[in-house]
Amino acid sequence: xxxxxxxxxxxxxxxxxxxxxxxxxxxxxxxxxxxxxxxxxxxxxxxxxxxxxxxxxxxxxxxxxxxxxxxxxxxxxxxxxxxxxxxxxxxxxxxxx
Numbered sequence: 001x002x003x004x005x006x007x008x009x010x011x012x013x014x015x016x017x018x019x020x021x022x023x024x025x026x027x028x029x030x031x032x033x034x035x036x037x038x039x040x041x042x043x044x045x046x047x048x049x050x051x052x053x054x055x056x057x058x059x060x061x062x063x064x065x066x067x068x069x070x071x072x073x074x075x076x077x078x079x080x081x082x083x084x085x086x087x088x089x090x091x092x093x094x095x096x097x
Contacts, residue, residue, distance in 0.1 A: 002068070004041065004084055004093050010065045012040040014053060018062040024071070025061065026080055027054055036081040036094075037071065045087040052089045072097045 005011060014025040024037050038053060040046035046063040055061055075082050076097035084093040 002082075002084065002093060002095050005039075005068050007069075009068050011068050011071065012043045012046040012063055013037060013066055013071065014046060014050060015062050015064045016056070016059055018060065018064065024066075024074065025053060025055065026078075027083075034081055035079060036083045037075055039071065039082050039084045039095075041084065042087070045085070048087045049085060049089045 015022050016025045017023070026035055026037050028035050038046075038049070040049070040063075043063055043065070050061065050063065071082065072095075074080075080097075082095040082097065083091050084095070086092050
C-alpha cells in the first residue's frame with residue numbers, strides 16, 4: 001500500500017495510443033532492471049513530466065485519470081512496479097504491487 005495514495009483515489013498516468021490500442025506508458029530503469037509505470041498525484045505534474053519520459057516516436061500520448069486499485073492490478077499482472085513521481089520527475093515513492 002502507498003503512503004501517499006489513499007483508497008479509491010484517482011491518480012494520473014500517461015496512456016500510449018489512447019484511441020486505438022490503449023496501454024499505460026511503462027518505463028525501464030536499467031541500473032536496477034526494473035520496469036515501472038510512472039504515477040502522478042496531480043494531472044499538472046504528469047503534464048510537466050511528459051517530456052522527461054521515454055516514448056516511441058510517432059505515437060500519441062495522453063494523460064488520463066485512473067483509479068489506484070485498477071492500476072495496481074494491472075501493474076501486478078504485468079510485472080511492473082509503480083513509481084509516484086513529483087512534478088520535476090523525482091521519485092516520491094516506489095510501490096511493488
